[in-house]
Amino acid sequence: MNPYSVFCAGLVTLAVVQAQDGSHGHVKVGSPALQAQAETPEPTIKYIDFSKLTQAPSATVPRNVTKGTQRPDPRQEPPTPEPTPAPTPAPTPAPTPAPTPDPGPWVTKTIGHDEVKPFPQPxxxxxxxxxxxxxxxxxxxxxxxxxxxxxxxxGETSGGLQTSGSPRGGCRGSGHGSQVYGRSTWIEGVWAIMYSWYFPKDSPSSRMGHRHDWEHAI
Structure with missing residues (x-):
């Protein structure tokens, strides 16, 4: 064989190998026989395959799968609402007492001096x-x-006696007993008690003096 032919065939083989390792956009060098021996890459699929959508569903896929919310069953009874607690009634206000009627002006009621009875000492x-x-x-x-x-x-008071007659006439006691009245308070840093007695009249002599008399001791 011609050595020059062998050398040329080696160069061609090396060029084909480099073309396979590089990008597919490179131009392959060699004879048509060597180009046919090289592997041709499959073209990239650039379309959508709709053939799977026309196939019957698989028996293993559940058909009644609940997705999201469903409409309520009209035959289902609505839930029983919780009972509303009764409102607490407001407390009943205490009744307003009736106003005390005005007793009117004070009217002195007098009785005979010998009819007045002393009230018990508290x-x-x-x-x-x-x-x-x-x-x-x-x-x-x-x-x-x-x-x-x-x-x-x-509250009935004594009517007293007139000054006519004897100074002692008609006022030597009624049989009901007498009464001593007392009041006490502080006066200039001293605790003082005043006692008093009532007499139907003060008449040293007939037609002299006055009706009602008060005497006191401190």
Whole structure:
């Protein structure tokens, strides 16, 4: 064989191998016989295959698959709503008491001086009340009227006596007993108690003096 022919065939073979390793856009060099022996790459598919969409569904694929929400079944009963609690009633306000009627102007009701009964002495509770009872004085009358109650527990007051007649006439006691009245308070840093007695009249002589008389001791 001609050595030159062998050398040319080697160059052609080397060129074909390099063309296969490079990009498919390169032009292959060689004889048509060598080009036919080279592998031709398959063209890229650039269309959508719709043939799979016309095939029957597979038996293994579930057909009744729930996707997303479904319409409620009209035969299904609606859920029972929770009972609404009854509102708490407002508390009933206390009834407004009826106003106390106006008693009107004070009208003095007087009775006979010998009809007035003394009201019982209350039981002392406070220190001042106990002191008032402890130091309550006694009085001795030698001439004139003796002490009488001035008012009873109903608020009826004594009518007193006229100054006519004897200074002692008609006022030596009614048999119901007398009454001693007392009040106490602070005066210039001193605790003072005042006791008083009521007399139907003060008449040193007939037609002299006055109706009603108050005497006191401190």
């Amino acid at each position: 039981e002392p509770v406070t220190i001042s009340e106990k002191a008032g009872v402890k130091f309550k004085p006694q009085i001795q009358i030698r001439t004139g009227c003796v002490p009488y109650p001035a008012v009873n527990e109903l």
